[in-house]
Amino acid sequence: AQRVTQPEKLLSVFKGAPVELKCNYSYSGSPELFWYVQYSRQRLQLLLRHISRESIKGFTADLNKGETSFHLKKPFAQEEDSAMYYCALYNFNKFYFGSGTKLNVKP
Amino acid sequence: KAGVTQTPRYLIKTRGQQVTLSCSPISGHRSVSWYQQTPGQGLQFLFEYFSETQRNKGNFPGRFSGRQFSNSRSEMNVSTLELGDSALYLCASSREGGRFNEQYFGPGTRLTVT
Numbered sequence: 001a002q003r004v005t006q007p008e009k010l011l012s013v014f015k016g017a018p019v020e021l022k023c024n025y026s027y028s029g030s031p032e033l034f035w036y037v038q039y040s041r042q043r044l045q046l047l048l049r050h051i052s053r054e055s056i057k058g059f060t061a062d063l064n065k066g067e068t069s070f071h072l073k074k075p076f077a078q079e080e081d082s083a084m085y086y087c088a089l090y091n092f093n094k095f096y097f098g099s100g101t102k103l104n105v106k107p
Numbered sequence: 108k109a110g111v112t113q114t115p116r117y118l119i120k121t122r123g124q125q126v127t128l129s130c131s132p133i134s135g136h137r138s139v140s141w142y143q144q145t146p147g148q149g150l151q152f153l154f155e156y157f158s159e160t161q162r163n164k165g166n167f168p169g170r171f172s173g174r175q176f177s178n179s180r181s182e183m184n185v186s187t188l189e190l191g192d193s194a195l196y197l198c199a200s201s202r203e204g205g206r207f208n209e210q211y212f213g214p215g216t217r218l219t220v221t
Contacts, residue, residue, distance in 0.1 A: 006149075032206045043110070044150075044197065044212040051206075086149060090206040093163045095140070099149035 002027050004089050006098035013077050014106050021072040021101050023061075023087030032090040033063055033070040036097070039083045047072075047085070057081070077105045109133065111200050111213035119219045125186040128216045132179050132200030138162075139181040140210065141173060144195040153196075156181050157204050185218075193220045 003026045013019050025031060035047040048056045050063040050070060061072045070087060082105045087098040112131045120126050132139050140163075141153040152165040156175035173183040179200070185192055195217050199210040 004149075043214055044199075046209050049206075088150075093205070094152050094155075094165065095150075095210070096152065097142075097150035099147055 002031075002089055002091050002094075002096045004087050004096050004098035006085075006087055006101045008101045009099070010102045010104065012104045012106060015079055016076050019074050019077045019081070019103065019105075021085050021087075021103065023070045023072065023098060025068050025070065025087070025089050027068070027089060027091050030091075033061070034088040034090065034095075035059070035061055035070075035072050036086040036088055037083050038086070044086070077103075079105045079107055081105050111198060111211050113196075113198055113213040113216050115216060116214065117217045117219075119221065120188050121221055122188055122190060124188050125184060126188060126218060127182055127184045128196055128198075128218070130181045130183075130198035130200075130213060132181070132198075133211055136200035136202050136211070137179055138201045138204030138208070139175060139179065140199045140201075140204070141181070141183050142197045142199065143167070144197055144215070145193075150197065153183065155204055162204065188220045190220050193218060 005024045033050040037047040038044045059074045086100045089096045114129045138157045140155040142150040155163040159175045170186045175181045195215045197215045199212045201208040201210045
């Protein structure tokens with residue numbers, strides 16, 4: 001069965017500190033991994049997808065098939081990064097979302 | 108262009124009743140997916156409609172159903188409401204669905220079952 005686990009409900013860091021949002025997954029087949037973000041009073045939106053190998057707003061995520069992880073990283077957190085982050089897996093024509101991690105970047 | 112819209116935004120129903128939620132996708136988008144969001148569970152996929160046909164379905168009981176119209180607008184219906192159905196229901200549209208087409212989410216409908 002497909003499952004996405006985000007072990008941290010809340011992650012608090014100071015501005016300028018590195019941040020890593022964890023995501024682990026279990027799957028059958030060849031998954032596609034995504035990170036979605038929801039800023040306060042805004043809609044859920046795509047942040048990045050692993051297939052694009054891109055950096056968005058300074059965030060990167062590497063797919064580690066051996067550890068079945070897709071952690072989201074940013075070297076220097078900004079206050080505007082405070083938001084809810086969801087890891088998602090696409091497999092068998094469906095999206096499976098984790099329960100989300102709230103990132104709080106303190107000044 | 109206009110984003111995904113959902114109506115109503117808030118709804119309060121009583122156990123046993125039924126409810127219909129509506130989603131209007133971005134113009135040109137033919138795929139509409141529905142999700143249930145509850146605290147601690149994250150988003151759970153309900154179903155996807157594409158060109159008026161249900162293309163994919165999640166693991167929800169038959170009380171949850173949906174449909175899509177020729178203009179791509181979609182509705183979902185929940186019959187015989189239970190307290191556990193209280194949630195934020197999100198719809199998302201994309202051009203063709205699938206992993207290569209970005210999903211655009213609506214603001215959600217907050218359903219409270221009492």
